[in-house]
Amino acid sequence: MTKKMVEEENKYKKGLWTKEEDNILMDYIKVHGEGHWNLAAKKTGLKRCGKSCRLRWMNYLSPNVKQGSFTEEEEDLIIRLHNLLGNRWSLIAKRVPGRTDNQVKNYWNSHLRKKLGFKKQNSNLGVSGLTNSRTVIVSETPITLSPCCNTSKAIEDEASISLQKFGKASDSQESEIIESYVNSLWDYSESNLEFSTPDGVLGWDFFDFA
């Protein structure tokens, strides 16, 4: 390792944030607002990179972040959203008020995955091809669900058609489609749901996004 590389590595502090660092960052954001994290890192004199400042604010310091353990309602919501979206933590977090993607991800990995008997898996579910099958593809044993609701199916079909229509959609287009799809499905599912499964393991509607 060259001297320059060592210098570069020592430029920024790593590890847990101290109370003092938190206060410095909060004071800065109170005055200047969020954003421009690299500038914030420089101006505050914190030996942290902009990325680290952003993460600290987003995941811990922001008044919008809810601390403490997850409620049953939140847990329920996360499970349902994960079944719809896969490991798209930021999308899931947007729908769990006060929770960050990191919180949701940690909670899923440390509590829910175990609880539900999910295998560890690399998944980028949720985007590249809605199918008409209703299969849980991330559980130990795939569960095929019987389609029992025309409205839900219609919403799913519409999302599928939209995605096909765009062909190779850009990420933002795709996100938009998924967003509206989830909204529709979510609104719908709030008032309905309880799909039957052959073994009764899970009681909601699942879609195979693979």
Place this chain on the structure above:
DNA sequence: AACGCAAGCAACCGCATTATA
């Protein structure tokens, strides 16, 4: 009391995407 182990979580890393010059 001391040790080892596992769980939980904060933070880091690498990559992708978006914005700006």
Place this chain on the structure above:
DNA sequence: GTATAATGCGGTTGCTTGCGT
């Protein structure tokens, strides 16, 4: 159109804490 910087995301790491022996 291209290069560079900034931001966002998801996977992973490693420290802390609690529990069992």
